[in-house]
Amino acid sequence: MSVDPGWYVDPADPETRRYWDGEGWLGAPIPVDATPPDGPPPPEPPPVPVAPAAPAGSPSAETAQGWPPHPGQPAHPGHGPQAGPGPQGGPPGWGPQGGPPGWGPQGTPPGWAPGWAPGWAGRPPEPRPHGLRLAGYGRRLVARLIDIALVLALNVLVNGWFVWRWLDELAPYWREAFRRASEGNTSSEGMPPISEQAGLLQIVILLIATALWLAYEVPAMAANGQTIGKRVMRIRAVPIAADQPLGFGRALRRWTTLGMPTLLWYCFGLGLLLQLVDSLSPLVDHPLRRALHDRRAQTVVVEVPATTGPPATDDHPQPSGDTP
Numbered sequence: 010m011s012v013d014p015g016w017y018v019d020p021a022d023p024e025t026r027r028y029w030d031g032e033g034w035l036g037a038p039i040p041v042d043a044t045p046p047d048g049p050p051p052p053e054p055p056p057v058p059v060a061p062a063a064p065a066g067s068p069s070a071e072t073a074q075g076w077p078p079h080p081g082q083p084a085h086p087g088h089g090p091q092a093g094p095g096p097q098g099g100p101p102g103w104g105p106q107g108g109p110p111g112w113g114p115q116g117t118p119p120g121w122a123p124g125w126a127p128g129w130a131g132r133p134p135e136p137r138p139h140g141l142r143l144a145g146y147g148r149r150l151v152a153r154l155i156d157i158a159l160v161l162a163l164n165v166l167v168n169g170w171f172v173w174r175w176l177d178e179l180a181p182y183w184r185e186a187f188r189r190a191s192e193g194n195t196s197s198e199g200m201p202p203i204s205e206q207a208g209l210l211q212i213v214i215l216l217i218a219t220a221l222w223l224a225y226e227v228p229a230m231a232a233n234g235q236t237i238g239k240r241v242m243r244i245r246a247v248p249i250a251a252d253q254p255l256g257f258g259r260a261l262r263r264w265t266t267l268g269m270p271t272l273l274w275y276c277f278g279l280g281l282l283l284q285l286v287d288s289l290s291p292l293v294d295h296p297l298r299r300a301l302h303d304r305r306a307q308t309v310v311v312e313v314p315a316t317t318g319p320p321a322t323d324d325h326p327q328p329s330g331d332t333p
Contacts, residue, residue, distance in 0.1 A: 012297065013307070015250075016045035020134060136296050139252040141311035143298050144244040146291055149310055153288065155238030160222050168217045171210055178207035211275055219271045223264060231260035234308075243313040249297075250307070259306045266302035 012029060018041060019025045025038035028049050036050030136143065164172075181201040189196070229236050234245035234255050246255060246263070255263070267287050273280030287301045294300070297309050 013249075014049070018139075020137065023140070138249065138297070138309050138311055139247065141247075141252075141314070144242075144310040144312050146298065148242045148244050148312070149291065150288075152236070152238035152242040152244060155241055156226065156236050159237060160218075160225055163221045163225065164218055167221060168214055171214050171217065175207055175210040175214060178204050178210065215272055215274060219268060222268050222271065226268070227257070227260045227264050230263065231255050231257040235313075239310075243315070244310055245313055246303070246308045246310050248306075248308055255306070255308065259308065263302045263306035263308060266305050267300075 012031065014029060014031045016026050016039075017029050019027045019034075019038055022038065024041050026041050026043070026045060027038045028035045028045075030049060036052075039045060182203050185201055226236055230246060232254060234247055239245055247253070248255060248259065267284055270280035270283040273283070290300045291298045291303075294304075297303075299309060303309060
């Protein structure tokens with residue numbers, strides 16, 4: 010799944026920022042502390058290689074006149090033997106790896122890993138939003154299970170009486186159903202009816218459970234991107250655009266995608282199925298491992314680095330932004 014277009018910190022050079030168009034880098038980098046323009050950068054004119062003058066009739070002059078390569082020759086320097094006067098078919102003065110002076114191996118720009126540039130072969134490095142490691146699925150799952158256990162404990166305290174009343178309303182029906190099943194009687198005639206109050210109690214129970222979940226998660230996530238489970242597992246949610254608190258609106262949008270389907274549990278488990286799909290979605294989202302609720306709120310979940318001493322002074326702090 011692709012990252013939304015925008016200006017992001019270059020993962021190959023954290024001192025610069027580049028524009029990501031959803032599929033690859035676009036335009037030249039700018040200093041990381043500079044204010045990026047609105048929208049993509051203007052297109053750059055293609056560079057025109059200039060070969061030094063050579064005596065007429067010399068091999069260098071003949072090959073220089075054939076630069077760029079003729080049809081059928083490799084279009085990218087460094088691919089194919091002797092397409093031009095320089096090493097690996099490049100213009101005079103180009104490096105032995107098929108790039109301008111100062112470029113890295115395999116003709117990559119300075120500071121780039123070979124094979125990382127968009128459209129080139131090779132697996133890109135794992136993104137590090139705001140310089141932080143992405144949280145693994147195992148940590149996220151354990152954090153969510155801790156939060157579920159705490160919300161269930163709240164429901165025992167607040168919702169326990171309503172659950173007891175609901176079970177009491179259903180007890181006559183299920184006692185008769187079990188008795189007939191033990192006798193091998195499959196008839197449904199004369200079964201005790203389920204009262205309307207049982208249905209009303211079920212709705213009240215789901216409303217209270219949903220409200221408790223919202224009250225437990227949204228304020229904590231809005232403040233610092235962490236519930237108790239996330240604190241224990243040392244992970245937190247941050248916006249993709251900047252390393253800052255989520256805020257109430259973003260935290261609420263994030264929660265509603267996962268929490269609101271609780272109201273649909275009584276619809277043959279439809280709400281539970283939607284929550285299961287959401288919980289498994291980070292396994293198929295690459296490279297940012299976002300769940301459906303992360304995608305709606307434009308957030309990512311990252312690891313919180315351990316602090317073993319006083320914070321070190323950083324003369325060049327990492328500015329807000331994300332690497333796609």
